[in-house]
Amino acid sequence: MPTIEIIGLIAATCTTVAFVPQVYKALRHKSTADISLTMYMVLFIGLILWLVYGIYHQSLAIILANAVTGILVILMLFLKIRHK
Amino acid sequence: MPTIEIIGLIAATCTTVAFVPQVYKALRHKSTADISLTMYMVLFIGLILWLVYGIYHQSLAIILANAVTGILVILMLFLKIRHK
Numbered sequence: 001m002p003t004i005e006i007i008g009l010i011a012a013t014c015t016t017v018a019f020v021p022q023v024y025k026a027l028r029h030k031s032t033a034d035i036s037l038t039m040y041m042v043l044f045i046g047l048i049l050w051l052v053y054g055i056y057h058q059s060l061a062i063i064l065a066n067a068v069t070g071i072l073v074i075l076m077l078f079l080k081i082r083h084k
Numbered sequence: 085m086p087t088i089e090i091i092g093l094i095a096a097t098c099t100t101v102a103f104v105p106q107v108y109k110a111l112r113h114k115s116t117a118d119i120s121l122t123m124y125m126v127l128f129i130g131l132i133l134w135l136v137y138g139i140y141h142q143s144l145a146i147i148l149a150n151a152v153t154g155i156l157v158i159l160m161l162f163l164k165i166r167h168k
Contacts, residue, residue, distance in 0.1 A: 008137040014130025021122035034118035038105035046098025053092040 012065040019072035026079040033084070040077050047073060096149040103156035110163040117168070124161050131157060 026032050047070040054062030110116050131154040138146030 004137060004140045007133050007140075011130050011133035011137055014126050014133060016130075018123045018126035018130060021126070022120040025120045026118065029118065031118050034110065034113065034115050036106040036109045039102045042098050042102035042105070046095050046100075046102060049091050049095035049098060053088060053095055056088045056091075 009061065012061055016065045016069045016072075019069060019076065023072055023075050023079070026076060026083070030083050032076075032080045035076065035080050037077070037080050037084075040073055040080060044070065044073050044077065093145065096145055100149045100153045100156075103153060103160065107156055107159050107163070110160060110167070114167050116160075116164045119160065119164050121161070121164050121168075124157055124164060128154065128157050128161065 022035075026035065047066045050062060050066040051070065054060075054066060106119075110119065131150045134146060134150040135154065138144075138150060
């Protein structure tokens, strides 16, 4: 695999797993007052559209990265609404 | 422009501007206790790598989206460190 595609995969992994410590923090502290609900709602719309884009272009990297981030964002939305 | 590329542009716009309300909230409330520092650090590394990927592939959309998100993430890192 060309180096630049490995860089792309690492980039996608970073921008996806980045949300794990945020979900963990919200779960542990049961507090999301400083978290913007609007951010996670707009992000969710964007991720759905990226999924559509990835499915059309049959890009497994785009589909996988956005599906996983989407699940983490749904978790944050759930925690935000629960602990607001 | 094909519809799917317009969807891609709207997707990129959403996942970029999503951070604006979060920066605004952190600026207004001067509180970032619930925000994960690790999330924004890992996100920043990912965005830098996406920039490298975009520059290599000469993709203006990838470069622009990640540069703007990068600036917003730097702002969040600054606010997180300042108001922790």
